[in-house]
Amino acid sequence: MQIKEMAERCGWKLLCGKAGEEREAEGCYIGDLLSWVMSRAGENNVWLTVMGNINAIAVAALTEVSAIVLTESASLDEEAKNRAETQGIPVYSCEENTYDTAVKVYEMLK
Amino acid sequence: MSMLHLTYQVPGDDFTRAGEASSDVKHKLKKLGYDPDAIRRVAIAMYEGEINMVIHAGGGEAIVDIDPDRVEIRLEDQGPGIADVEQAMQAGWSTAPDNVRTLGFGAGMGLPNMKKYTDEMTVDSQVGVGTTVFMKVFPGKKE
Numbered sequence A: 001m002q003i004k005e006m007a008e009r010c011g012w013k014l015l016c017g018k019a020g021e022e023r024e025a026e027g028c029y030i031g032d033l034l035s036w037v038m039s040r041a042g043e044n045n046v047w048l049t050v051m052g053n054i055n056a057i058a059v060a061a062l063t064e065v066s067a068i069v070l071t072e073s074a075s076l077d078e079e080a081k082n083r084a085e086t087q088g089i090p091v092y093s094c095e096e097n098t099y100d101t102a103v104k105v106y107e108m109l110k
Numbered sequence B: 001m002s003m004l005h006l007t008y009q010v011p012g013d014d015f016t017r018a019g020e021a022s023s024d025v026k027h028k029l030k031k032l033g034y035d036p037d038a039i040r041r042v043a044i045a046m047y048e049g050e051i052n053m054v055i056h057a058g059g060g061e062a063i064v065d066i067d068p069d070r071v072e073i074r075l076e077d078q079g080p081g082i083a084d085v086e087q088a089m090q091a092g093w094s095t096a097p098d099n100v101r102t103l104g105f106g107a108g109m110g111l112p113n114m115k116k117y118t119d120e121m122t123v124d125s126q127v128g129v130g131t132t133v134f135m136k137v138f139p140g141k142k143e
């Protein structure tokens, strides 16, 4: 499933990185400690986190996850937003907590 | 002489630019057609090393040599050094201050990741002098 479709069906709001919305979403990874995420998130995973800073964008680029979903309305820094926009990494926002979001992702990928 | 020799200055305490060197190397390796697994390993190991120089050492220099059969990464800084390298290499060991932890760092997983993702790694460090991390990745070998 394309990340765009998943986002629409889950009701996530796109904050930036529209250019990357056609990427496939395959699997999911959850985490806020960047070194941890760095070594474990897989290519095309949907990454659920509350970490909306420039380093998170760097980690997303290096691991080639398909998108970042900021749960519980966690904020995205201005510079992170700009970087994600230029790199075409979709960043979404949602109000639900990470668990509820993960359950939705599970349903979508099933 | 290597096929491609690159050097980068990594600024200290500048999180907005941290990661530029590793992402540049990643793009170059992609253009050169390296195996995706090797590219990922180089990018992760180098990013961790870069971030360590930014957080723990006030910046440093990254020197990268690319050849068809190997990628060598040397990270040099004149920071405070590491008193006990063996301890620092352990998963979970970290001296990262709280302000850095709120940014998502400080899991104590950087050095273990670098070790895991490279084929060879040495850390030379002297307290009060600095730290040099030397890593090699051989494309087409192991995880």
Ligand SMILES: Nc1ncnc2c1ncn2[C@@H]1O[C@H](COP(=O)(O)OP(=O)(O)OP(=O)(O)O)[C@@H](O)[C@H]1O
Binding pocket: A035, A036, B048, B052, B053, B055, B056, B057, B077, B079, B080, B081, B082, B088, B089, B093, B094, B095, B096, B104, B105, B106, B107, B108, B109, B110, B111, B112, B131
């Ligand atoms: N270049 C360096 N100069 C001085 N000390 C360092 C350097 N690199 C690592 N260290 C020391 O080794 C410790 C472990 O490093 P490591 O990268 O494994 O974890 P971390 O940077 O603390 O957290 P993480 O990498 O998970 O965000 C650091 O907390 C720091 O004390």
Ligand SMILES: [Mg+2]
Binding pocket: A035, B048, B051, B052, B106, B109, B110, B111
């Ligand atoms: Mg580290």
